[in-house]
Amino acid sequence: MNDLLFPILVPAIAGVIPLFIPRKGKIVAGVISLAAAVWILLKALRLFGMGELSYNLRFFKLGGSFPVDFTLRLYHFSAFILLFIALFGVLIILYSLGYLRGRDTSSAYYSFILWTLAAASGVVLSDNLLMLLIFWEILTAFLFFLVNMGDKGHERAAAKSFIILGFTDAAMLLAVAMIWVEFGTITISALSISTGTAVGAIAFVLMFMAAIAKAGAMPLHSWIPELAEPTLSSVIAFLPASLDKLLGIYLLARISFDIFKIAPGSWLSIMMMIVGAATIILAVLMALVQHNLKKLLSFHAISQVGYMVLGVGSGIPVAIVGGLFHMLNNAIYKSGLFLCAGAVEKRAGTTNLEDLGGLARLMPVTFVTMAIAAFSISGVPPFNGFVSKWLVYQGMLKGNQVIFLVIAIFGSALTLASFIKVLHSVFLGRRPARLEGVKEVGFTMQLPMIFLAILCVLFGVFARYPLERFILPAVIPAVENIGMNIVAGDIITPEGFWSPAAATVLIIIGIAAGLIIYAFSRMRRVRVDENVWVGGNIMDNEEMRIPGTHFYKTVTDDLNPMARAAFRDGEKGAMDVYNFWGQFGGAFVHVLRVLHNGILSTYLSWAVIGLGILAFILMFR
Amino acid sequence: MHTAKYIFNYLVFPGFVFTAVVGLLTTWVDRKVTARIQWRVGPPWYQPFADVAKLLGKEIIIPAGARRTGFFLMPIVGLSAATLASTILWLVNLHPGTSFVGDTIVLLYIMTIPAIAMIIGGSASSNPLGILGASREMKLLFAYELPLVIAVMTSVYKAGSFSLQSILAHQAQEGIMLGSFSGVISFIVMLMCAQAKLTFVPFDIPEAETELAGGTHIEYSGGALAVVKLTKAIMFFVMPIFIITLFWGGISFSGWRILTSILKYVAIVVIFVLVKNTNPRVRIDQAVRFFWGPMFILSIAAMILAVLGH
Numbered sequence: 001m002n003d004l005l006f007p008i009l010v011p012a013i014a015g016v017i018p019l020f021i022p023r024k025g026k027i028v029a030g031v032i033s034l035a036a037a038v039w040i041l042l043k044a045l046r047l048f049g050m051g052e053l054s055y056n057l058r059f060f061k062l063g064g065s066f067p068v069d070f071t072l073r074l075y076h077f078s079a080f081i082l083l084f085i086a087l088f089g090v091l092i093i094l095y096s097l098g099y100l101r102g103r104d105t106s107s108a109y110y111s112f113i114l115w116t117l118a119a120a121s122g123v124v125l126s127d128n129l130l131m132l133l134i135f136w137e138i139l140t141a142f143l144f145f146l147v148n149m150g151d152k153g154h155e156r157a158a159a160k161s162f163i164i165l166g167f168t169d170a171a172m173l174l175a176v177a178m179i180w181v182e183f184g185t186i187t188i189s190a191l192s193i194s195t196g197t198a199v200g201a202i203a204f205v206l207m208f209m210a211a212i213a214k215a216g217a218m219p220l221h222s223w224i225p226e227l228a229e230p231t232l233s234s235v236i237a238f239l240p241a242s243l244d245k246l247l248g249i250y251l252l253a254r255i256s257f258d259i260f261k262i263a264p265g266s267w268l269s270i271m272m273m274i275v276g277a278a279t280i281i282l283a284v285l286m287a288l289v290q291h292n293l294k295k296l297l298s299f300h301a302i303s304q305v306g307y308m309v310l311g312v313g314s315g316i317p318v319a320i321v322g323g324l325f326h327m328l329n330n331a332i333y334k335s336g337l338f339l340c341a342g343a344v345e346k347r348a349g350t351t352n353l354e355d356l357g358g359l360a361r362l363m364p365v366t367f368v369t370m371a372i373a374a375f376s377i378s379g380v381p382p383f384n385g386f387v388s389k390w391l392v393y394q395g396m397l398k399g400n401q402v403i404f405l406v407i408a409i410f411g412s413a414l415t416l417a418s419f420i421k422v423l424h425s426v427f428l429g430r431r432p433a434r435l436e437g438v439k440e441v442g443f444t445m446q447l448p449m450i451f452l453a454i455l456c457v458l459f460g461v462f463a464r465y466p467l468e469r470f471i472l473p474a475v476i477p478a479v480e481n482i483g484m485n486i487v488a489g490d491i492i493t494p495e496g497f498w499s500p501a502a503a504t505v506l507i508i509i510g511i512a513a514g515l516i517i518y519a520f521s522r523m524r525r526v527r528v529d530e531n532v533w534v535g536g537n538i539m540d541n542e543e544m545r546i547p548g549t550h551f552y553k554t555v556t557d558d559l560n561p562m563a564r565a566a567f568r569d570g571e572k573g574a575m576d577v578y579n580f581w582g583q584f585g586g587a588f589v590h591v592l593r594v595l596h597n598g599i600l601s602t603y604l605s606w607a608v609i610g611l612g613i614l615a616f617i618l619m620f621r
Numbered sequence: 622m623h624t625a626k627y628i629f630n631y632l633v634f635p636g637f638v639f640t641a642v643v644g645l646l647t648t649w650v651d652r653k654v655t656a657r658i659q660w661r662v663g664p665p666w667y668q669p670f671a672d673v674a675k676l677l678g679k680e681i682i683i684p685a686g687a688r689r690t691g692f693f694l695m696p697i698v699g700l701s702a703a704t705l706a707s708t709i710l711w712l713v714n715l716h717p718g719t720s721f722v723g724d725t726i727v728l729l730y731i732m733t734i735p736a737i738a739m740i741i742g743g744s745a746s747s748n749p750l751g752i753l754g755a756s757r758e759m760k761l762l763f764a765y766e767l768p769l770v771i772a773v774m775t776s777v778y779k780a781g782s783f784s785l786q787s788i789l790a791h792q793a794q795e796g797i798m799l800g801s802f803s804g805v806i807s808f809i810v811m812l813m814c815a816q817a818k819l820t821f822v823p824f825d826i827p828e829a830e831t832e833l834a835g836g837t838h839i840e841y842s843g844g845a846l847a848v849v850k851l852t853k854a855i856m857f858f859v860m861p862i863f864i865i866t867l868f869w870g871g872i873s874f875s876g877w878r879i880l881t882s883i884l885k886y887v888a889i890v891v892i893f894v895l896v897k898n899t900n901p902r903v904r905i906d907q908a909v910r911f912f913w914g915p916m917f918i919l920s921i922a923a924m925i926l927a928v929l930g931h
Binding site for chain 2: 358360361379380381386390393394397400402405406409410413414416417420421423424427428429430431494495496497498499502503506507508509510511513514515517518520521525526527528529532534546548551552
């Protein structure tokens with residue numbers, strides 16, 4: 001059997017096993033799935049070193065001419081995405097072993113996770129647009145099932161994500177059909193379409209919609225905040241936070257350079273950059289006002305997509321590298337953040353920021369991993385998020401897009417602000433009495449969190465390795481002349497310079513020097529005072545607890561009325577096309593309802609009118 | 622060899638020791654001028670050094686609810702980041718044509734680390750006033766960050782590069798940024814933002830000594846407070862140099878240019894001190910409105926002028 005079939009078939013077959021395992025023994029199902037996922041990871045590692053492979057199985061010809069082929073192609077880009085899909089599969093299943101304990105979730109959970117893995121592998125390996133689309137829709141379906149395993153409110157969330165994603169899948173189907181009719185092939189590697197023609201441009205926009213809906217950029221983002229609260233944290237960490245980002249941006253990159261050729265400065269490129277910049281700033285503003293940890297994180301999951309769309313959409317080589325690197329980094333820290341949120345949820349029983357506080361001492365591992373991931377997403381050097389954002393900025397300056405540059409930098413200051421709120425409300429601050437007995441989560445849950453946090457640091461400090469191994473080889477065949485160099489770990493572009501290793505070493509030396517200063521002071525005899533002295537009074541009670549949820553209230557409330565209205569809308573769903581179409585559809589249904597008045601003669605007259613029109617058309621044809 | 626040199630640069634000259642000494646001297650200038658404005662005599666020049674030495678010997682007290690590791694780690698994280706920022710700026714100015722650690726973007730990000738460190742420190746102190754201070758510091762940070770970024774990008778755009786050496790080279794060839802309209806406007810915006818970044822009056826909202834009793838550093842004492850003071854002194858030194866590098870042709874130690882360099886530095890410090898002494902503290906919402914209103918519009922105007930070539 002061909003090597004390329006394994007990553008699709010093995011999880012698909014292994015996924016059947018958990019279905020036969022009863023709810024009580026779901027740990028067994030978990031261990032079996034874990035074994036399957038590890039096997040896929042090892043396979044993906046081997047495939048990664050294999051260079052280019054392809055596989056072709058012709059099924060049949062539809063209507064005598066439309067070929068339904070099962071064409072797979074592995075090349076550097078897909079191999080690297082496949083590797084990380086498998087890695088996230090392993091981590092999430094490992095985490096789920098502990099996370100699902102004590103929850104009434106059926107063993108089918110593991111089947112869905114494995115089948116999602118199979119479909120995701122199918123998406124990256126397909127070299128045929130129709131196959132890609134089918135796998136893409138299987139992903140949408142399993143997201144629906146997985147969301148439905150969540151807590152109260154999951155029905156609405158699952159339906160909403162299914163409708164938005166299903167709608168954009170339909171858009172992609174339309175694009176595939178257009179490409180087939182116009183160009184006579186749907187093999188990705190054989191396509192090279194100009195966006196100068198109307199058909200090309202429309203097909204591109206349709207596929208762009210599918211890509212950004214999956215990745216979660218505005219205006220097709222609203223399913224992510226909706227499913228954030230009810231869905232299991234492991235599912236959010238797996239799909240919207242990591243896999244959907246990898247696949248959505250993978251598709252965006254493929255359509256931008258492989259299928260279509262987007263030139264820097266063309267109107268499509270500007271459109272994508274506007275989508276990216278708007279997503280960055282609007283989503284992060286909405287994140288500032290959230291009261292629920294998972295919902296807040298979900299708005300960041302949207303905001304960060306903006307950097308990727310901005311980078312990839314600009315068509316400038318350095319920014320493309322930055323956008324793709326950000327995709328990888330975002331998958332790492334964002335799933336880490338959701339896993340930490342899940343750990344907090346499991347132990348504290350809530351993700352409401354008002355009800356949390358002071359968990360740093362009780363859950364030190366969760367705190368440190370979450371802090372690292374939070375600094376990464378805020379782009380604090382030398383963590384990984386900084387490098388990829390920095391590359392995007394370089395590209396923006398190179399393309400003279402100063403406005404987008406400023407928006408991107410400012411967006412990361414606001415990201416920092418909302419993560420300060422998270423760190424304060426959940427881990428620092430004063431602990432509510434209810435949370436006194438909270439303990440750290442078990443080792444199987446800690447392990448994925450620790451692993452992802454370590455990746456955050458490594459990919460930041462030794463950014464050359466992921467760039468040289470994963471990103472650059474994936475970009476180089478499509479884009480010549482990247483315009484950046486990596487010399488001894490320093491990243492050099494014509495516009496700038498960043499030496500992560502040197503900065504890290506110096507900061508560590510600085511901290512060591514600071515510790516020496518401490519050593520000279522009376523650090524050994526720190527006196528712990530029992531009470532906090534505030535305003536000339538001893539004030540040490542529950543009322544002195546300040547949760548971070550209102551940190552930015554002065555800012556969000558005192559702005560002008562328009563901004564206030566926008567923030568209120570943001571607490572509900574933020575510029576939700578779904579709600580908009582809901583109202584539109586409601587009006588449409590209302591018209592139909594008026595027509596259906598239940599009187600037989602009305603229906604008969606409609607039938608007669610219809611027959612008349614039909615007869616008229618047939619007669620004069 | 623290079624590594625040893627960099628470590629020397631970082632720890633002694635022009636890094637930690639040098640910056641700390643000059644920074645503390647600058648705080649003395651600040652205190653002296655403030656005293657003269659208020660018809661007092663003011664402290665002798667060694668007073669800031671005596672303060673730090675005295676603080677190191679004091680007992681350290683923390684409240685029971687404080688998260689100890691984070692609380693004590695944060696000041697030194699801030700100190701090392703401030704030192705790194707200072708080293709980057711000085712090395713570029715002293716050895717034109719070389720680059721060290723990073724460009725303007727890196728510098729912008731590294732200069733926010735001391736503020737982040739103080740925010741987390743204040744938040745970990747478990748004191749409600751410390752937490753209030755932390756939330757205000759964060760609001761102030763993203764308030765001034767917007768015009769600050771735009772002003773910095775104006776200079777970057779004119780030089781066509783993020784790298785500090787190219788910005789200096791551009792100014793050496795085509796005249797300083799201050800010589801153009803956009804440069805002057807951005808320079809003014811930068812001064813205002815720097816005032817907030819240093820949390821000086823009228824933007825000392827996070828510390829607000831009369832109402833929050835120090836805000837973010839209310840619970841710091843002894844050696845930890847000494848480190849906090851040192852970090853502030855170093856930032857007081859770094860900000861003027863940053864502005865001079867971006868807009869005023871940088872500084873140099875060769876020949877007569879030593880004198881002009883010192884004059885530029887003193888001029889900016891004096892502006893800071895004068896603004897500080899002649900204004901009342903504003904509320905946080907006023908500060909946000911100030912930076913997102915007039916300052917934002919000014920900086921955007923400068924940006925547009927720069928794009929138009931003025």
